[in-house]
Amino acid sequence: MMFGQKNIMLRYTFIVFVMALIAVAVIIKAAFIMFAERQYWKDVADRFVKENVTVAPTRGNIISADGKLMASSLPEYKIYMDFVALKEAGNDSVLMNHLTEICEGMHQIFPDKSAQSFRRHILNGRRAKSRNYLLYPKRISYIEYKEVKKLPVFNLNKYRGGFHELAFNQRKKPFGSLAARTLGDMYPDITLGAKNGIELTYDSILRGQNGITHRQKVMNKYLNIVDKPAVDGCDVITTIDVDMQDIAEKALVDQLKNLNAVSGVAVVMEVATGDVKANVNMTKAGDGNYYEMRNASVSNLMEPGSTFKTASIMVALEDKYITPDYVVDTGNGVVNMHGSFMKDWNWYKGGYGKIDVTRILEVSSNVGVSTIIDHFYGKNPQKFVDGLKRMSIDKPLNLGFVGEASPRIQGPNERYFAGTTLPWMSIGYETMIPPIYLLNFYNAIANNGVMVKPKFVKAIAKDGEILKEFPTEIVNPKICSDTTLMQIRTILRKVVSQGLAKPAGSKQFNVSGKTGTAQISQGKAGYKAGGVSYLVSFCGYFPSENPKYSCIVSIQIPHGPASGGLQAGSVFSRIAERIYAKHLNQDLEHAKDSTSILIPNVKSGDIQEAAYVLRALNVNSNSASISTASEDIPVWGKVTTTPTQAELKETKINSKLLPNVKGMGAKDAVYLLESYGLKVRLSGVGKVTSQSLAAGSHVRRGQTITLILK
Template sequence: MIPGIKNISLRYTFIVVIMLILAVLIIVKAGFIMFAERQYWKDVADRFVKENVTVPPTRGNIISSDGKLMASSLPEYKIYMDFRAGGYQKSDTLLMNHLTEIAEGLHEIFPDKSAQEFRKHILRGRRQKSRHYLLYPKRISYIEYKQVKQLPVLCLSPNQGGLHEEKFNQRKKPFGSLAMRTLGDMFPDMAQGAKNGLELTYDSILRGKDGITHRQKVMNKYLNIVDQPPVDGCDIITTIDVDMQDIAEKALVDQLTNLEALSGVAIVMDVKTGEVKANVNMTRGNDGHYYEMRNNAVSNLMEPGSTFKTASIMVALEDKYITPDYVVDTGNGMVKMYGSWMKDWNWHRGGYGAIDVTRILEVSSNVGVSTIIDKFYKNNPQKFVDGLKRMSIDTPLHLGFVGEASPRVWGPKERDSIKGAMPWSRTSLPWMSIGYETMFPPIYILNFYNAIANDGVMVKPKFVKAIAKDGEILQEFPTEVINPKICSDTTLTMIRTILRKVVSQGLAKPAGSTQFQVSGKTGTAQISQGTAGYRAGGVSYQVSFCGYFPSEAPKYSCIISILIPHGPASGGLQAGSVFSRIAERIYAKHLYRNLAQAKDSTAVFVPKVKDGDIGEAAYVLRALNIPGNSGTVPASNEPVWGEATSTPQYANLKTTKQNNKLVPNVVGMGAKDALFLLESNGLKVHLSGMGKVSKQSIPAGTILRKGQTITLALKN
C-alpha cells in the first residue's frame, strides 16, 4: 500500500472511532437525561416554558341579605425554593450569608418548626441543588406569605432569590357552620366544583371563566404573558339574614339537646316576598352534638301529622260543607273507622264530646277532623284530594337543591297510575285527613301556611335575591307567584280566625307571646317504620308547629319540626316553645322606635364607644357631630389603637402606643378589633361569648410568643 494512502486510512479510522465514541456518549447522556434527570428537566421546562396555562378565576362570594360575607374564596400558598436561581455561585453566597436570619424568620412565622429544623431543611435542598424544593409542608395564608417575602434573600424576585409559590383558592365560611347546608360545600380541590347547596345550584354563576397565559423569554427575562385574562365569578346575594339564622339555630339546638332529639328543622320566611330568612337543619352526631349534615328542610319527606288538618278543614270550608260553628260529636275520643280505631290524644280521659270546628282545631281532635272528611267525601274521595291540589299544597317548588323532594298527595286516581303506590283503601281518607298517608318536606307545609298569612297568595320560597359583580347588581330575582288565590276570602277569614284561637286558647299556647298575636297549628305524628308499621322497634315522633306572626299584619312565617325517638310527644310544648323564642327575638330585632320622641330639649345622646381602632370611632363621632375630642385623632388608612371613655355629654378618645413584643391589652375592645390586633401580632385567638372583650387568658404586658393561643371572653 502506498504510504500516503495508509496514513489517510488511519486518520479516517481514528475519526470514525472518535465519532463512534461521541455517539455512544451522546446516547448515554440522552438516556441519563431521559431517565435519571427526567423530573429535573421537567421541572425546569414547567418553570420556564409554559404554553396555554390555565389561570383559574376567583370564585364569587355568597353574601347574606344584610350584607355579611357568608362564603368567600381566599388565597393559600405552597412555597418553594430554587437553589440555582440568579447564578448559582452568587445566589448561594447570598443564601449562606443570611441563612441564620432566614431560618429564625421562618421559625417566627411558623412556630411549629424550630429555626434549627429550618436551617437543616434548607441546607438539604441546597445540597440537592433543587429547583423546586418545598420550603414548608403546609399551605400558608396570604398574610404568612407576605411575611415570608419580607425575609432576606426571599424578598428578591424569583429569578434572583429563588422563592416561588403555588397559589390555591380555598373556600372559607366566616360564620362557620351557620346555614352550612343551605350554602353548600366545595370539593377540597375547588377545580372539581361544588357538592351541594347554593354553591352547586349557582355554580355556573359563582365559578367564573378560566384565563390562559404562557411563559415567554423577553429581554433575558421570563415573563408570564396573559393571552386571555380570567373572568372572576359573580357574587350571589342570598335571602338569609345572619342574625335570624343565628337566633333560629340557637333556639332549635337548645331544644334538641333537652329532648335528646334525632334531628330538627327551623325555617323562617318573609310572608310577602317568600324570602327564606333562616334555614336550620340539625342532625345529632355520634358524639351527641348537633351538626348541619343535610338540607332536611327541602329533602326530608315526612308525614306532616296535625299541621295538615288545617288544609283538610279548609277544603270542607271551601266546599261549603261546614262552617266554624259546625258541631261534631267526638264522643269519648275513640271511634272505629272501617275496622281501625281513630283516637284523640285525650281518649283515656274521656275525650271532648260535642265540639265545633274551631274547637276541633284548637284541641287538634283526630276524631273531629276525620269524621268531617269521611262524612262528606267518603263516596268521592278524589274530590277531597282535588280540593287539596287546588290550594297548590303539593305543587313542586323546584328550588334547585340537589336531593330536593316533592310532596306526595295521592288519591285513588293517582295511586292507580303510580307504580308501587300503596293501594287506596277505606281507611285512607280519614287517616289522610289528619296528616298520614301523605308525605311532605317541611318547607312545603310552611309555604302553605305562608299563603294563608299572605291573604291567600302562595309565593315561591326564595333563597337568592340578586346576582352582583363588583358591588353592582346585575340581576334581581323577583317574587314568583305560584297560586294567586288558594281559596276564597270567606274561607281565608274563617281559617285565620281559627288559627289565632289555636294559639290563644288551644294546645298551641306555648307558641304564643305576650308581645304580639301568633297564629298557627301544632303537629304530632308517629313515624312509620315502613312495612313494619308504626310500632316496630319502638315509637318515634315528629313534633311540629307551623304558623306566622304577628297575626294582625303577618310579617314572618315559621315552621319548627323535631324528630324525637321517644314519648311523651307534644307539638305545642316541644316545637311551639321553640317557635315562640324565635318569634319574640326576631320581633324584638325589628321593633324600631323613633328615638326623637324620647329625647327632650336638654338631653344629649352620646353612644358607648369601645376601645380598639379609635380612628374609625372618631370618624363616626365626627360625622354624627357628637361632642368630644374626635377631631384630635388623625385620619389614617392604618388602625389607630387607643381607649375610649364617654359620658352622656362627651366622648373622649385617647391613643395608646402598641409594643409588638408584648401581649396587647384588648379588654374593652370589640371582637373584630381584638381579633385583628392579636392575629397581626402572631397569636391564635379563640372567642367565647358575645359583645366586647371582658377577659383575656394571657395578661396584657406578657412577653409575646408567636403561635400561642389566647382565649377572649366576650360579654355584652
C-alpha cells in the same frame, strides 16, 4: 507538483477526519441528552417555556341578605425551595450568610417549629440539592406567605433565590357551620367543584372561566403572556339573614339537647317575598353534638301530622260543607273508622264530646277532623284530593337543591288507597310533605292567599354591582276564597291564644298557627317497631294582624311524651320574639297617644344652630323668628320645650359679668366661657347642670371654672 497535491489531500483528509469526529461527538452528546439527561433538560424547559398554562379564576363569594360574607375563596400556599437554581444564580453564599436570620424569621411566623429545626431542615435540602424542597409541611395563609416573602433570599424571584410556591384556592366560611347545608360544601380540591347546596345550584355562576397563559422570551427575559384572561366568578347574594339564622339555630339546638332529639328543622320565611331568612337543619352525631349534615327542610319526606289538619278543614270550608261553628260529636274521643279506631289525644280522659270546627282545631281533635272529611268526601275521595291540589300544597317548587323532594299525596286510584286512607290522610298520615312545603302553605295563608315560591337567592353581583335580581315568583295567586281565608286565619289565631298551641304565643304580639304531633312510620314494620318515635312540629306566622314572617319548627324525638305545642311551639316562640325585637321596628305613629311628647329635648346655647336643626327636622318651633343673617356670630339663648313645640328665646350677654351656662352643651358652654378668658374644666357628659363660679359675678381673666354635665 505531486508533492503539493499530496499535501492538499492530507489536509482535506485531516479536516474530514476532524469533522467526522465532531459529528460523532454531536451524535453521542445528542443521544446522551435524549436519554441520560432527558428528564433534567425537560425540567429546565418547563421552567422557561410553558404553553397553554391554565389560570384558575377566583370563585365568587356567597353573601347574606344583610351584606355579610358567608363563603369566600381565600388563597393558601405550600412553600418550596429550588437549591439548584439558587446555586446556579450564584446566591448559595447569600443563603448561608443570612441563614440564621431566615430561620429566626420562619420561627416567628410559624412558632410550632423552632429556629434550630428550620436550620436543620434547610441544610438537609441544600445537601440533597433538591429542586422542589418543601420548607413547611402545612398550607399557609396569604398573610403568612407575604411575611415569608419578606425574608432574605426568599424575597428574590424564584430563578435567583429558588423560593417558589404552590397556590391553592380554599373555600372559607367566616360564620363557621352557620347555614352550612344551605350554603353547601366544596370538594377538598376546589377545582373539582361543589357537592351540594347553593354552591352546587349556582356553580356555573360562582365558578367563573379559566384563563390561558404561556411563557415567552422577550429581550432576554421570560414573560408570562396572557392569551385569555381568567374571568372571576360572580357573587351570589342570598336571602339568608345572619342574625335570624343565628337566632333560629340557637333556639332549636337548645331544645334538641333538652329533648335528646334525633334531628330538628327550623325555617323562617318572609311572608310577602318568600325570602328564606333562616334555614336550620340539625342532626345528632355520634359524639352527641348537633351538626348540619343534610338539608332536611327540602329533602325530608315525613308524615306531617296535625299541621295538615288546617289544609283538610280549608278544603271543607271552601267547598261550603262546613262553617267554623259546624258541630261534630267527637263522643268519648274514640270512633271506629272502617274497622280501625281513630283516637283523640285525650280519649283516656273521656274525649271532648260535641265541639265546633274552631274548637276542633284548637284542641287538634283527630276524631273531629276525620269525621268531617269522611262524612263529606267518603264517597268521592277524589274531590278532597282535588281540593288539596287546588291549594297547590303538592305542587313541586323546584328549588334547585340536590336531593330535593316533592310532596306525595295519593289519590283514590292508587294502589294503596284503602277505606281508612281518607280519614287518616285528613289528619296528616299517609301523606309525605317536606317541611318547607308545609311552611309555604301556611305562608300563603299569611300572605292573603297568595302562594309565593320560597327563595334562597335574591341577586347575582359582580364587583359590587347587581347583574341580575330574582323577583318573587307566584306559585298560586289565590289558594282559596277570601271568606275561607278570613275564617281559617281567625281559627289559627285562636289555636294559639286559646288552644293547645299556647306555648307558641307571645305577650308582645299575636301569633297564629297549628301544632303537629305524629308517630313516625318505620315502613313495613309499622309505627311501633323498636319503640315509638315522634315528629313534633309547629307551623305559623306572626304578627297575626299584619304577618311579616312565617316559621316552621319540626323536631324528631325517639320517645314520648310528645307535644307539638310544648316542644316545638316553645322554640317557635323564642325565635319569633327575638326576631320581633331585632327586626320588626314599630311605626312611631302607632305609639302616639294624648300624653306622648314628640318634641325633642333641645339644649340651650347657640340658638341659631338649634333653629337650623329644628327647621330641618320639621319640628314645631318658633325657629323662623331666629335670625340667621350673622351665622359666624353666635346668638346665645335658652330653649324650653312643651308637648307641642320648642321655644327659643335670645338672652342678652354682659361682657363683664359671668354668664349662666346651665342647660348648654359642652361645646357651646366652653366656647362662651373661653371668650371671657376663663379656663374650663368638664366633668360628666350631657348638658351643664351646675357651674363652680356663680352666674352674674364679675369675671377675672385666667380663672378656672368647673362645669358638671349630666
